[in-house]
Amino acid sequence: MLYREAGQFKTSYAADQQLFPIRQDRIGVLLLLAAAFLAVPGMASEYWFSAILIPFLIFALAALGLNILTGYAGQLSLGSAAFMAVGAYAAYNFQLRVEGIPILVSFALAGLTAAGVGVLFGLPSLRIKGFYLAVATLAAQFFIVWCLTKFPWLSNNSSSGVISAQKVEILGHIFESPREKYLLVLTVVVLMALAARNLVRTSTGRAWMAVRDMDVAASVIGIRLMPTKLLAFAVSSFYCGVAGALYAFCYLGSVEPDGFSLEMSFKILFMIIIGGVGSILGSFLGAAFILLLPIFLDVGLPWLAELFHLPFSTATVSHIQTLVFGALIMFFLIVEPHGLARLWQIAKEKLRLWPFPH
Amino acid sequence: MKKSFKPALAAVAVSLALISQSAVSAEEQFFPLVSYRVGPYGANGQAFYGGFVDYLNYVNMKEGGVNGVKMAWEECETEYNNAKGVECYERLKSKAKASAGPIHTMSTGISYALVDKAAADKLPLAMMGYGRTDAVDGSVFPYAFPLVTTYQMQASAIVRFIKDKEKGSLAGKKIVYLYHDSAYGKEAIVALQAEASLNKFELTLIPVAHPGNEQGAQWLKIRQEKPDYVIFYGWGVMNQTGLKSAQKVGFPRDRIIGSWWAGSEEDTVPAGDAAKGYMAATWNLAGKSLPLIADIEKTVYGGGKGNLQDTSKLGTVLYNRGVSAAVLSVEAVRRAQEKFGKGKAMNGEQMRWALENLNIADARLKQIGAADLLPEIKTSCANHEGSGKVKIQQWDGAKWVPVSGWIEGNKALIHPLFEASAKQYAKEKGITPRDCSKEKI
């Protein structure tokens, strides 16, 4: 009833190819953005900003980057956190060493630096496929983190290798409170998400998908594999790099190379698999799921244990959290191997007929 | 499929309600415990936070809190993960508005991420033997407290211990520094280099990549170098692997001296016989027979309120370290109440003042039964460390035995390093340091 495309006729190519071709989607996205930009800043508490919303947006951006590479171009990567680290350290160094450079410019340059490194580690993808490539991207993960630890110049000779992000200042305004940082991160993430949505429907995006589905076939129909794959690595690393810069500057403040661990790369991979491989929306849903689930378990389980007077020690509760987290991942995969985004699609199809399905 | 989401939504609603629960009532002193009990270092966390919580309980049971103010706490599991640590901090922060005990994360990475946030929120952050070491300079870091001792002072104290063993001279000796290749291991390098040029010994640095479950190459290199001593900054599995590998190449264990993260039962027991004779620094002693620990066992565990699931951890190095950390925290509460009003809960700023003006002499430690547990401590604005002393203990195959008195690191050599580092930090961040001479006591 509410969600019906019937009657929306497209009379021009432009109308047919717009970002959100269905009117209800356009309204929905606008409402969502309005809520994120106007309603949330007024309502959310500091805890929500700095512990949930900001990391959610940053991880969604990183997941988006990985999704471009894995979901659209079909190249599995386990090194996303390392590219985030490149972004974080690059942004720090640009701020430190280039006098008066605007912060957004150094974020963009950080993304480009990460893109360069990404292309370098993307080169093997021209010969290696599948899980072999995944394990090979681990080389990037470990090597980059090691480099950041070993070259003191990168951390301005700090004895511990830890860097503290500089102040975020745009046009004379200092972004200090969590709310301001949230709005900054939100703006960056929204723009980049729209850009990604735009990108995947261009000829580049279609070439990626052709490579993903079968690269031999793609090369037969005239897609040049090398630039296509390397571009996917570059764009993906750019997204991860910007996410890393935001992670350092708007979320943690101080970061160490070891913080960008393999565990974090896995977390980003979880997000796209749970959220939906090859879906922009899925990156956001996955990030929300993976970040909120442990918090929810951490808060909910002790409460449940108390409610039912279960004699659990604190350590046991912590173990149960890990266990339940793993079990829920398996459960979701079994119920819906194509991720949460697929659930949304199913819901949309149902909505089309609702409330008269027959 | 849509159905299965309804309980999830309800559950989220429940958790939101929990998060927004009101702050703790005024006559309780709230301790936000950003703790960990699972993951690679879970066993260490269980002992430390077990001891911490047990002492808080003990204070409540024994004397009804501090001047009638009961100790309260809430834990949040970080799994030793920086991002989770920040989430936990933010979650517990709202409850710590009215009254805040010092935050103990027992993780260098999490401490680093919290230093700025805690200062902005005016909450005291304790880093006892870990964390941001240049925070010793309280003029730049008013809210961060690397209490008792730091990685650098410890390294310096270990060098002094070796020097005493070598009858006062290290000239021409060879020392290998084998370390976990992270912020933790790297911090002590500058201190050791300074010591090396002062005492004219030869220093070789050998890093071990995380997690350190393979050290074959490193120990073969050590065997080839034939050093007189190995100073060993390991963490987690690196400790057992290091001791086992030393045994494998036949390096005498009584010439390896570990840091206090490499000197607990969790590190030596799994290494079996390979650990016998191994020495490590510590800022708190082990043992169940210490009067305070014995009384905790009687009062808290006798009263059925013990936090440990596995009571065999009672009296271990890390358990006693948790108790020691809690002793200092509770003493700070006492100190704050003396100044700002007895019988009231203290907020972050008041606790900060107290932590900066701690003065716990042996007499007071004896009063609470902790005389041999930890060293005396006296902090000030310019010195957030307050002690810089460690003891060296030796593993005899079954327990840790102290083999030295309290040894202080070379303050004149090490503290300027902190000041220089803090100055650089202040410059990068645009902080104007406080003038410590103008601080009121």
Add this chain to the structure above:
Amino acid sequence: MQFFFEVLIGGLLSGIMYSLVALGFVLIYKASGVFNFAQGAMVYLAALSVVGCMEKGAPLWLALILAFAVMTLFGIATEKFVLRKLVNQPPIALFMATIGLAFFVEGLAPMVFGSDPRALDLGIVDEPIESILESAGMVISKFDLVAAGVAAVLVTSLALFFQYTRIGRALRAVADDHQAALSIGIPLQHIWAIVWGVAGFVALVAGMLWGARNGVQFALTFTALKALPVLILGGFTSVPGAIVGGLIIGASEKLAEIYIPPVMQSLFGGNFGGIEGWFPYVLALLFLLVRPEGLFGERHIDRV
């Protein structure tokens, strides 16, 4: 030169330990095409159930049998409750499921058996063999030699098992082609359960040796990270590949740790040790550029 050989031999012997973990990956990948990330967690579970049973008073042999039972049950349960439900899903979903499984085990195992790091005494002391030390001046550990022997026995018996038993033949048939195997009446699900059981057994052996070497603790799950480069180098589907890959990785990693940092130090100044974390991966990566299917992997032919 003597030092070079000492490092080389030490590296080869460490490499055998990596191979033991890699074997488990190979078995499961070969039979079901699943990249089982939970293998590291299985090593942990196996070692923990042994020390857990011993703490409750069981002698070593009984604890081993009980642990083997635990691992078999675990394998069967995994097949029944997870893999069976994910048949025909993309490999990445299966991979992800095994990561979920790893979390599950990492929560469950310490909850049941306790999370304290513990010693595991197999009665073999990890000390240098004196006669070699005296005659050649080289350090070779007894324990490492025993581990190498165990690995040799394990690989031989696995090879025999695959070659000559009925189940072994069925396993190979399944590995070659799932559908063809099904159509000639091989019960795929039984076979998978058996493979997981065998992988559990390999995890048990790896867990015993690694546990005795470094203590039984959570960090046993990290052994998987040591096994991955071995796996790329040797090929995901080859049992001998796992052994040869392990030897190459072990030896080159130790030699690199000794000889590369001084070179870098002279080039850039500073301290460059601790390269063991990434060196095997980069080595494997370079190797893959030459042979994308690994040393003994099957060459994959793409057809449009």
